[in-house]
Amino acid sequence: MHVVVLGAGYAGLTLTRLLERDLPDDVALTLVDESPDHLVQHELHRVIRRPGLADDITVSLTDAVDRATVRVARVEDVDTDERTVFLSDGSLSYDVGAICIGAETAFYGLEGVREHAIALKRLEHAARIRSAALEAFGRSDPRLVVGGAGLSGVQVAGELAELAREEGATAQVTLLEQFDDVAPNFPSNFRRAVRRALENAGVVVRTGTTVTDADEASVVLEGDEQLPADVFVWTGGIRGPDALEGARPSVRGDLRLTDRTFALGDAARVVDANGEPVPASAQTAVRQARTVAENVSRLVEYDREGGVFEPRLESYTFDSPGWLVSVGNDAVAQLGPAVLTGRAATALKTTVGAGYLSSVGAIRNAADLVQEELRFAGGR
Ligand SMILES: Cc1cc2nc3c(=O)[nH]c(=O)nc-3n(C[C@H](O)[C@H](O)[C@H](O)COP(=O)(O)OP(=O)(O)OC[C@H]3O[C@@H](n4cnc5c(N)ncnc54)[C@H](O)[C@@H]3O)c2cc1C
Incomplete structure (x- = not known):
């Protein structure tokens, strides 16, 4: 019997580690990723300012x-009917599979944006944004x-x-959002605190503002306003991966796409x-990944031992302990009705990042991350 996990991001790596613990030893388990490393993407923006963090947020899959x-x-x-995965170097068949290959940046057909903006999904993007920003700081009024x-x-x-402050540049950073608030999919107390933190950091926040195009020197907004831009970073949305023809397919409550294939x-x-849409x-x-690990184990047990009725699978229920973002050296943490900022929130952010790294076995990276964050906190 063969279980295949496609993609080794947060979903895929967590799932694989849980299945290693839960599946019988004679069930083969394969983890496929186009990269040999797991990337701790929720810290990727940090690398724009601190390139040295790149190693701490990269974990070798082996x-x-x-x-x-x-x-x-x-x-x-992926042919879910035939339970076959077509890879760049061959194919794999599976008995139970999980698609965890993440998403790509969506440009919504805005060709000027695709051509002139820098997205942020991988380490090389963070490096490009950094060097474009440093170059812009050398010009007048960046x-x-x-x-x-x-x-x-x-x-x-x-x-x-x-970064502009550290480099002594008088740059203007503008954040555009087409909806009426920043972090539009998140709770209102979190949204308010994030907006305040951005404004305190000197970011010009423009909500209700839609990007329609871009060229090498400006971003075009609805109403034909041309916003000068030496650097344009696009974080405007996500689409499904090419392997799923750009779609993010809807899954059942138990996170199954088809009978023996999950997507998460x-x-x-x-x-x-x-009935809650999950951010x-x-x-x-x-x-x-925790729900899917349980469901894969139940299906494997059923398929191995046979039985009259298909097993009952667990349904995934979205429950979040809260939300946490960094805003430069500050952070905003929302825990139910409470919102924290300042040192308490930055400490929490560091702890969550390090806790995640330890949970995927990267104890050394976790320690390095904490050390690096403390070094910067001390330099504030
Ligand atoms: C800058 C930034 C900051 C963020 N901050 C936060 C935050 O503070 N909190 C939060 O909760 N979320 C945050 N997010 C969102 C979060 O990172 C994503 O929601 C999360 O990574 C999704 O996990 P995943 O496992 O589905 O996909 P990913 O983590 O993207 O993993 C997908 C994996 O699949 C692999 N892959 C992709 N395509 C293929 C293919 N065709 N073949 C083989 N392998 C493939 C990739 O190499 C990758 O390893 C942030 C994202 C970014 C970019």
Whole structure:
């Protein structure tokens, strides 16, 4: 029997580690990713200001798993009826599979934006944003524009404002959002606190503002306003991966796409057991992996031992302990009705980041991350 996990991000790596613990030893387990490393994406924006963090947020997959076979290849297609995965270097068949290949940046057909903006999904993007910002700081009156104020856009704007301050540049950082508030998919007390933190950091926040195009020197807004931009970072949304033809397929309450194939994390559009649409986030990807691990184990047991009735599978219910973002050297943490900022929130952010790294077995990275964050906190 063969269980295959496609993608080793938050969802896929967490799922693989749980399955290593739960599945019988004679069930083969394969983890496929196009990269040999797991990237702690929720800290990626930090690398714009602190390139040295890149190593701390990169974890070798062979170190992170125990008995699973790691296969480094690109997933090109998945035939869920035939339970076959087509890879860049061959194919794999499976008995139970999980699609966890995340999402790509969505440009919504805005070709000028695709051509002129820098997205942020991988380490090389963070390096490009950093060098474009440093180059812009050498010009007079530099303008940096971030399009899209979700979790990534908020944190990128915060880093750019702080980078400008550290470099002694009088740059203007503008964050654009088409909806009426920043972090529009999140609770209202969190949204208010995030907006305040951005404004305190000197970021110009423009909500209700839609990007329609871009060229090499400006971002075009609805109503034909041209906003000068030396650097334009696009964090305006996500779409499904190419292997799923750009779609984020909807899954059932138990996170199954079809009978023996699950989809979770950013790759899937999830409405939970209470009908709540679930925000794409690292936090939800990890929690969904726990539900899927349980469901895969039940299906494997049923398929091995046979039985009259299909097993009952667990439904995923979205429950979040709260939300946490950094805004430059500050952070905002929302825990139910309470909102924390300042040292308490930054300490929590560091602890959560380090806790996650330890949970995937990267104790050394976790320690280095804490040390690095403390070094910067001390320098404030
Ligand atoms: C800058 C930034 C800041 C963020 N901050 C936060 C935050 O503070 N809190 C929060 O909860 N979330 C945050 N997020 C969102 C969070 O990172 C994502 O929601 C999360 O990564 C989704 O996890 P995942 O496992 O579904 O996908 P990913 O973590 O994206 O993992 C997908 C994996 O699949 C692999 N892959 C992709 N395509 C293929 C393919 N075709 N073949 C093989 N392998 C493939 C990738 O290499 C990757 O390892 C942030 C995101 C960004 C970009």
